[in-house]
Amino acid sequence: MTNRRYDLDWLRIIAFGLLIFFHCGMFYVSWDWHVKSRFASDTIEPLMMLTSPWRLTLLFVIAGAATRFMADKMTLKSFIAIRMRRLWPPLLLAMFVIVPPQSYFEIVEALQSARGLGPDHATWLDNFYIKYVTASGNWCDADGCLITPTYNHMWFVAYLILYTLALVLILPLLRRIPAGASALIAGPLLIIVPWLYLTALRLTLFPMFGESHDFRTDWYLHPQYFGMFLFGFAIAKNQTFFDRCVNFRWIALAIALTCWLALIIYYDAYAAAIDPPQWLQLVMHAVRELDAWCAIIAAIGLAHHHLRGADGPLRQVLTQAIFPFYLIHQTIIVVAGHYLDAMQIPLAFEAPLLVAVTILGCWLFYDLGRRVPFLRVWIGLSPVLSTQPERG
Secondary structure, three states, X not given: OOOOOHHHHHHHHHHHHHHHHHHHHXXXXXXXXXXXXXXXXXXXXXXXXXXXXXXXXXXXXXXXXXXXXXHOOOOHHHHXXXXXXXXXXXXXXXXXXXXXXXXXXXXXXXXOOOOOOOOOOOOHHHHHHHHHHHOOOOOEEOOEEOOOOOOHHHHHHHHHHHHHHHHHHHHHHHOOOOHHHXXXXXXXXXXXXXXXXXXXXXXXXXXXXXXXXXXXXXXXXHHHHHHHHHHHHHHOOOHHHHHHHHHHHHHHHHHHXXXXXXXXXXHHHOOOOOOOOHHHHHHHHHHHHHHHHHHHHHHHHHHHHHHOOOOOHHHHHHHHHHHHHHHHHHHHHHHXXXXXXXXOOOHHHHHHHHHHHHHHHHHHHHHHHHHOHHHHHHHOOOOOOOOOOOOO
């Protein structure tokens, strides 16, 4: 017997998988990113916007739920020790080993010259890596300077560390929240209350702080992501919440898709640097957050309805593999994308090849890391391969 939540496992796998494909897409859209394809355009941007409003918020809800299951099984001291041991090594590995190639190729493409920094030069260590580690590169262009060392895509893990430590301080309070608080998400309030919270943040804090993924200044995203992390912690064992998500899944999906279409029409109408009326901007902020929350409700409801009993070898493997995939994927995309673009091959071959190289590289990274005991903790796995059945 097991009490493991397979639906949450699958949601985590799917959300991280979408993130990997999203970052492959970032190579081909007009939005700012580390490296860019010569084919970059706005063609696939509507498709990218299908998941961008809600994917990361969903991951923090799942992370909060997973934290609840973990915290309820052990003492507070053991919980903190295990959580930090699983998060800190991958973050440090990313900052000082995995992310530097991303920064290097960002510098090369932004400055249009390696300027003696490349790995083909004998002085690469002094000219790039030492400067990267000591924050002394002074790599700047018209848009600003690259601050190093950096965690880039691993900001998610850095935020999880912060939110876990903050959670510990309020854990006794959270466990004393009366069961009657579930009335806040009863019936249509399941959609309305969280939507109002997200919309209030979007209308008040987003104009002032934007989204930086710098933990020191991210005062719009911290209330959003930490709030969703706490929400996930609170509802992890609330079966009524999951039943309501199942009941609302098709309504929520229809609302999310309608909002997505409205956002596409809105951005297309004002793509030519024409400022929309202030009232319309406020309305579309609210529409974006309705899209985000309804998509999350639909995802949770569909997963709980169809995947809560979906165990098997594939789930077991992917549950372990998806975090190492996340750890390495962006560096593979950046490096492979840079060299594939230089090869001048047609887009019809380049894009599938980039995706294939990314998936293969992720698997090789995971497969090597899981087989070497010393490396397991550095890629977010348990120190030794467990032979015990999963328990939550």
